[in-house]
Amino acid sequence: MLRKTVEFSTPGTRLSVAHRQLVIQRPDLPKATLPIEDLGVVIVDDVRATYTQAVFLELLEAGAIVLVTGRDHLPIGMMLPLDAHHAQAERHRAQVQASEPIRKQAWQAIVRAKISQQAMVLAQFSKGHKRLAAMAGKVRSGDPDNLEAQAAQRYWPLLFGQGFRRDREAEGVNALLNYGYAVLRAAVARAIVATGLIPSLGVHHRHRNNPFCLADDLLEPYRPYVDWRVRLLLGSSGCSVPSVSERETRAALLSLLNETIRVGQRREPLLLALHTSAASLCRALTGGDRSLSLPVGLPLQLDLEATEPRDDP
CATH class of the missing domain: 1.20.120.920 (CRISPR-associated endonuclease Cas1, C-terminal domain)
Structure with a gap:
């Protein structure tokens, strides 16, 4: 299955998890959700973004990677799963x-x-x-x-x-x-x-x-x-x-x-x-x-x- 690549760049974005869904809350926009298992690459391009710990746990357990960008919008760090293969x-x-x-x-x-x-x-x-x-x-x-x-x-x-x-x-x-x-x-x-x-x-x-x-x-x-x-x-x-x-x-x-x-x-x-x-x-x-x-x-x-x-x- 081809997983989605998503970017969050709205200032003040808050990410959390509920019922295996990534919950996206942004100022002046309705709450949105995405199934965790559909995500392959998640990019957060917002220096004001906030997360719950469950966001990283659920994404990494599902095999997704998380990229965080700096003030110049270029990726400066990533998280990826380490326990990814049975052998x-x-x-x-x-x-x-x-x-x-x-x-x-x-x-x-x-x-x-x-x-x-x-x-x-x-x-x-x-x-x-x-x-x-x-x-x-x-x-x-x-x-x-x-x-x-x-x-x-x-x-x-x-x-x-x-x-x-x-x-x-x-x-x-x-x-x-x-x-x-x-x-x-x-x-x-x-x-x-x-x-x-x-x-x-x-x-x-x-x-x-x-x-x-x-x-x-x-x-x-x-x-x-x-x-x-x-x-x-x-x-x-x-x-x-x-x-x-x-x-x-x-x-x-x-x-x-x-x-x-x-x-x-x-x-x-x-x-x-x-x-x-x-x-x-x-x-x-x-x-x-x-x-x-x-x-x-x-x-x-x-x-x-x-x-x-x-x-x-």
Whole structure:
């Protein structure tokens, strides 16, 4: 079942629980309720919001994640369930014991998929996609040539203009990317935990202060969906940058989780595709099939409506 992604941004929102329903109370608005079991991602974008403890207990027990944003409307923290799989301890041991070649092969597949996805995004908006597509086929086990970074150097200027630089602290386009990535990262972390894996033990990301290294690994081939949506929000001129403080802008980014995409041999909403990818990564790291189910191409509705991509010069 595809669970809902909901955001609460009305100042003064109060959340509580009654009879397995999330109760929403907002100033000057009628009381509303949502079934707890229907919720997958809950985002609270209100510094004045108040909660009862039962809100967190019920949501986490139902397998949902809770994202809290700061004054800049960007997510700054999340809560996700820890007891999410019946074979969790067994899979933890297998994950820890996974060999270095298995980890390197997984990272190779992830980087290939990411660069291929970036090429698909460029094919929709710009030129240069053929060079990235060719680069994807050259990625070796563990990506020792760091083709991921080389592809990024070509990708960002082609997508957002020669003056664009990816900066996690910047405003404008970067703020939109930050918001989209943060929400997607939380959903990936939820999928990772649901498979019974340790989210802090990555196949490539290994920073000691990062509790979600494995989520950051699996996030990589999904990032281009955020890039695609942000580029669409800019319009044909690419000059008018909507603000992440606008509810409509955040809604457009959140709607990515409902887009139908191809992952492996399946077609499913992106939120469910994350679980398909996480399950395949779990199999690879715990001694099963080493092939990963990763996203392929842009959302299917766009595929049907898209014109032929422009050729490289």
